[in-house]
Amino acid sequence: MIxxxxxxxxxxxxxxxxxxxxxxxxxxxxxxxRRDPETVKTKGLCPVLPIAEAENWKDKIDxxxxxxxxxxxxxxxxxxxxxxxxxxxxxxxxxNIPEHFxxxxxxxxxxGHIAIISCGWDPGMFSLARLYANAILPHGEDxxxxxxxxxxxxxxxxxxVEGVADAKQYTIPVDxxxxxVxxxxxxxxxxxxxxxxxxxxxxxxxxxxxxxEHDIVTMPNYFADYDTTxxxxxxxxxxxxxxxxxxxxxxxxTGSTGADQENKHVIExxxxxxxxxxxxxxxxxxxxxxxxxxxxxxxxGCKTVFDIAPKYLLPMDEDYMRAHxx
Amino acid sequence: MIxxxxxxxxxxxxxxxxxxxxxxxxxxxxxxxRRDPETVKTKGLCPVLPIAEAENWKDKIDxxxxxxxxxxxxxxxxxxxxxxxxxxxxxxxxxNIPEHFxxxxxxxxxxGHIAIISCGWDPGMFSLARLYANAILPHGEDxxxxxxxxxxxxxxxxxxVEGVADAKQYTIPVDxxxxxVxxxxxxxxxxxxxxxxxxxxxxxxxxxxxxxEHDIVTMPNYFADYDTTxxxxxxxxxxxxxxxxxxxxxxxxTGSTGADQENKHVIExxxxxxxxxxxxxxxxxxxxxxxxxxxxxxxxGCKTVFDIAPKYLLPMDEDYMRAHxx
Numbered sequence: 001m002i003x004x005x006x007x008x009x010x011x012x013x014x015x016x017x018x019x020x021x022x023x024x025x026x027x028x029x030x031x032x033x034r035r036d037p038e039t040v041k042t043k044g045l046c047p048v049l050p051i052a053e054a055e056n057w058k059d060k061i062d063x064x065x066x067x068x069x070x071x072x073x074x075x076x077x078x079x080x081x082x083x084x085x086x087x088x089x090x091x092x093x094x095x096n097i098p099e100h101f102x103x104x105x106x107x108x109x110x111x112g113h114i115a116i117i118s119c120g121w122d123p124g125m126f127s128l129a130r131l132y133a134n135a136i137l138p139h140g141e142d143x144x145x146x147x148x149x150x151x152x153x154x155x156x157x158x159x160x161v162e163g164v165a166d167a168k169q170y171t172i173p174v175d176x177x178x179x180x181v182x183x184x185x186x187x188x189x190x191x192x193x194x195x196x197x198x199x200x201x202x203x204x205x206x207x208x209x210x211x212x213e214h215d216i217v218t219m220p221n222y223f224a225d226y227d228t229t230x231x232x233x234x235x236x237x238x239x240x241x242x243x244x245x246x247x248x249x250x251x252x253x254t255g256s257t258g259a260d261q262e263n264k265h266v267i268e269x270x271x272x273x274x275x276x277x278x279x280x281x282x283x284x285x286x287x288x289x290x291x292x293x294x295x296x297x298x299x300x301g302c303k304t305v306f307d308i309a310p311k312y313l314l315p316m317d318e319d320y321m322r323a324h325x326x
Numbered sequence: 327m328i329x330x331x332x333x334x335x336x337x338x339x340x341x342x343x344x345x346x347x348x349x350x351x352x353x354x355x356x357x358x359x360r361r362d363p364e365t366v367k368t369k370g371l372c373p374v375l376p377i378a379e380a381e382n383w384k385d386k387i388d389x390x391x392x393x394x395x396x397x398x399x400x401x402x403x404x405x406x407x408x409x410x411x412x413x414x415x416x417x418x419x420x421x422n423i424p425e426h427f428x429x430x431x432x433x434x435x436x437x438g439h440i441a442i443i444s445c446g447w448d449p450g451m452f453s454l455a456r457l458y459a460n461a462i463l464p465h466g467e468d469x470x471x472x473x474x475x476x477x478x479x480x481x482x483x484x485x486x487v488e489g490v491a492d493a494k495q496y497t498i499p500v501d502x503x504x505x506x507v508x509x510x511x512x513x514x515x516x517x518x519x520x521x522x523x524x525x526x527x528x529x530x531x532x533x534x535x536x537x538x539e540h541d542i543v544t545m546p547n548y549f550a551d552y553d554t555t556x557x558x559x560x561x562x563x564x565x566x567x568x569x570x571x572x573x574x575x576x577x578x579x580t581g582s583t584g585a586d587q588e589n590k591h592v593i594e595x596x597x598x599x600x601x602x603x604x605x606x607x608x609x610x611x612x613x614x615x616x617x618x619x620x621x622x623x624x625x626x627g628c629k630t631v632f633d634i635a636p637k638y639l640l641p642m643d644e645d646y647m648r649a650h651x652x
Contacts, residue, residue, distance in 0.1 A: 182598075184598075258604060275583060306644070
């Protein structure tokens with residue numbers, strides 16, 4: 001049995017709790033929290049402990065899910081825990097991946113552990129789709145579309161607008177752009193041509209809808225470069241119709257081969273997810289298994305999805321995989 | 327530079343010749359043939375040699391593409407060459423993969439080489455799509471659809487029918503079946519509900535079209551279980567409109583997570599290929615690079631796509647991949 005721990009009880013922690021029974025080779029043994037454990041309501045599968053106690057569990061956990069935010073939590077926590085445990089995180093601040101990798105690699109090697117960073121679906125499965133497709137078609141173009149799905153960052157940005165009580169933002173890929181890419185047209189697409197943004201907003205009492213809409217659609221970085229639609233609805237409607245966290249997207253590589261590049265090829269990988277956090281956790285659990293197996297095979301250091309032979313992800317033996325999946 | 331050799335000059339050999347320039351870290355150094363080399367017309371990138379001379383090239387080739395048929399060529403050739411070289415093949419007789427793996431593994435270990443078997447897109451990339459998706463969604467269903475594309479085996483079968491001068495067969499996935507799978511319906515689909523078969527047939531002089539059509543559509547294993555359409559056309563039309571070798575297909579896994587399995591997820595990987603042999607060769611070249619790199623890293627033995635860390639497929643260094651593809 002792979003003994004799983006979680007540091008930080010949020011979406012990922014809850015995802016592990018629901019997904020663990022689909023992975024009969026894994027058991028959840030401890031949840032660590034920075035909050036008062038008494039105040040953390042879990043499903044009760046395992047004890048909830050103060051994070052300071054984690055080091056006492058050094059020999060009782062095979063893989064720790066480090067489930068914090070990329071901005072400030074993971075840069076500090078993942079290296080710290082990599083000295084004590086095999087770890088996995090979802091670090092997704094692209095520009096800082098090289099630095100995070102270096103810090104985690106040093107700590108994991110000191111501790112003699114495997115640490116997988118930047119796992120999930122993007123970065124993660126979408127990264128793998130890009131890598132495989134680039135290796136196969138050196139002559140070609142990459143496209144990534146996200147959605148239809150809820151962007152937490154954009155929803156948060158709307159909530160910070162004066163006059164907004166609550167909000168949910170959907171990122172939506174433009175159908176016509178996807179159609180052109182899929183047809184092998186290799187179009188050049190602006191930001192505006194790739195995605196639209198749809199916002200469902202609950203106003204505070206007395207707020208001016210015209211002003212709120214203007215403040216949203218002109219917001220730099222978040223909305224100014226997109227065609228953005230704002231719908232004003234009640235809190236009841238928001239809670240009733242927009243409480244899910246769906247997401248997904250498409251990774252394409254289109255390219256050509258032949259003496260005159262006359263043969264076109266389209267590689268497409270896509271996800272359609274009812275629950276972004278539960279799917280992300282599902283990816284993490286497969287790679288958590290891989291971390292433990294690579295550690296058993298004598299490997300140490302920081303790894304990404306690029307470093308992991310696919311065979312490590314499944315609990316079945318290699319004969320089974322070759323007979324049934326190849 | 328990775329020095330590439332080819333044993334057997336057919337579709338794969340020609341594919342390597344056209345694709346090699348897209349892979350600037352590779353050079354084609356020798357083509358070995360069972361035919362009289364004088365009769366083999368290549369693009370002239372490298373010498374064409376009798377297959378018996380291969381062993382003299384032991385230290386001059388980093389990876390040999392073993393490009394024969396799965397029925398009789400590869401079971402004999404791949405183990406033989408794995409004693410001399412790192413090798414890669416496209417062995418696709420599913421039921422015999424365990425036996426082929428064992429034979430090649432023994433030979434590759436004796437020779438101290440890496441041997442990759444069953445590479446291409448199915449088996450190959452489709453196998454990877456299945457493995458990753460199964461690891462992520464343990465609770466779910468797999469679907470593979472092929473086409474629209476030319477099936478060489480089915481085209482050959484039609485050509486053996488009495489009264490047929492020439493023929494081309496297309497395998498076509500049923501749109502409605504794909505739509506239902508993509509919508510997460512998890513349907514149970516019969517063979518007939520998944521694919522249709524479309525045949526373009528040139529009759530021999532005096533042949534009875536009614537009889538030929540009957541003999542095709544009732545052919546066991548090949549056509550009897552499908553809705554098959556037969557079109558009679560002239561040799562000129564066949565040559566003009568059906569000389570390409572397109573193919574492709576779709577690998578789906580649909581599954582669910584959540585306390586009551588209430589959240590549905592759809593993972594889809596698809597290929598749309600103008601040239602099946604050129605794309606297959608493109609996949610082989612990426613994995614050929616991986617074979618050489620794994621060999622440099624000290625590994626030996628038989629491998630499949632499941633055993634190969636994705637980072638080995640690209641010529642860039644790992645820092646570059648993490649910064650640009652993750």
